[in-house]
Amino acid sequence: MPMMYRLYNSVVPFIALAGRVWLRVHPDHRQLLQRFRPDMPPCGAPPLWVHACSVGEVNTARPIIHALQERFPDTPVLLSVSTASGHALAQKDPAGALLTWFPFDVKETVRHFVRAANPRALILIETEIWPNVLRETRRFGAPVIVVNGRLSDKHIARYRRWRRFFAPIFMQLTAVGAQNDDYARRFIEIGADPAAVKVTGNTKFDGVITSVDPRMRIRSKAENGFPPDHPILLFGSTRPGDEALAAQCWRALREEFPSLRLVVAPRHRDRLEEAMAPFDDPILRRSEVQQGRMPAGERVFFLDTVGELVQFYAIASVAVVGGSFYPGVNGHNPLEPAALGAPTVFGPYMSNFTDPARALTDAHGAIQLRGPESLCETLRALLRDPARQRQLGTRGRKAVLDNRGAVQRNVDLIADVLNHAK
Secondary structure: OHHHHHHHHHHHHHHHHHHHHHHHOOHHHHHHHHHHOOOOOOOOOOOEEEEEOOHHHHHHHHHHHHHHHHHOOOOOEEEEEOOHHHHHHHHHOOOOOEEEEOOOOOHHHHHHHHHHHOOOEEEEEOOOOOHHHHHHHHHHOOOEEEEEEOOOHHHHHHHHHOHHHHHHHHOOOOEEEEOOHHHHHHHHHHOOOHHHEEEOOOOHHHHOOOOOOHHHHHHHHHHOOOOOOOOEEEEEEEOOOHHHHHHHHHHHHOOOOOOOEEEEEEOOHHHHHHHHOOOOOOEEEHHHHHOOOOOOOOOEEEOOOOOOHHHHHOOOOEEEEOOOOOOOOOOOOOHHHHHOOOOEEEOOOOHHHHHHHHHHHHOOOOEEOOOHHHHHHHHHHHHHOHHHHHHHHHHHHHHHHHOOOHHHHHHHHHHHHHHHHO
């Protein structure tokens, strides 16, 4: 470990220097320069440092943060975020936590951050294994705990390839709350102490919103130009290839269902022009509505804002989960639409959400397709059958409610570590 760690830290400063230069000449990403010396909000006492990488992890962190605040009311919570989109979302609703940027894994940067934060513990959401962050936090005397832990197929392949380097790093994990048995075995395989790894379940079941105010549904439809009784087909968290698939299905369905509206929500806003390119219809964007543009009967709508996808899932007649029809992304969270009773459809590539996908399909509360070629016909059949939509939506929401409880199990794990650390 010492030799490889020294090699790592001899290379990282050069990467960091190149990163600084790149960020300075790219204004859209310049705010990430703050990760080289994050501002530290006054905590008043040693905080529980919770790290959530981006948007998905921020959403996962919120119920955990609320539960930590209930369990440890006198201990502040410090939330760190790595990406601009995650930071923007956390700024809107930090769940009562103090917000800062996650430090880049440069030894001096991390050491300064840890000393300034003075954390009681570091709690990593899912998988954020950075050598200097773990090493400096443990050297400072604070435990490091992974909650809602998972090692995806993509990550485990890299960790296996570099196991000699990562094994000593994984050994520094004080405790791991894994989502399922497979992920638990993977943590142990790479180097985590078997006695420190427990299966605590998937907090995503707890973290999703299961109901919204009916008045919000009415308001969302009205302000965005959707007539109250017109069906809405929503493609959520789309990635490259998904928009072309959505456009293909839209062309196949728009004449048969003249009242149908299509909503497309790209996962990354910087792809907006690329995402809109496959469509030949007039397009209305959510950002334009927010700026005062009045809807003029457009049937294709692009959700190009951050943090509003759940609001639109709440008004969807059918929801399609992006990132699941082509290799490379391995899916997005199918629980978000299902928890709100939206009939949910996704493709074969869902390995990042294995447990949620299995829970929904086992309960006949979602439809998983073998490939994109059957999507258009599946959507046509659902749009023709409102009773089937209601049945699918009801079963999906029930499956979400039946699988809750992982947040408390993870907080119990954290409390056990803190009690033994006294």
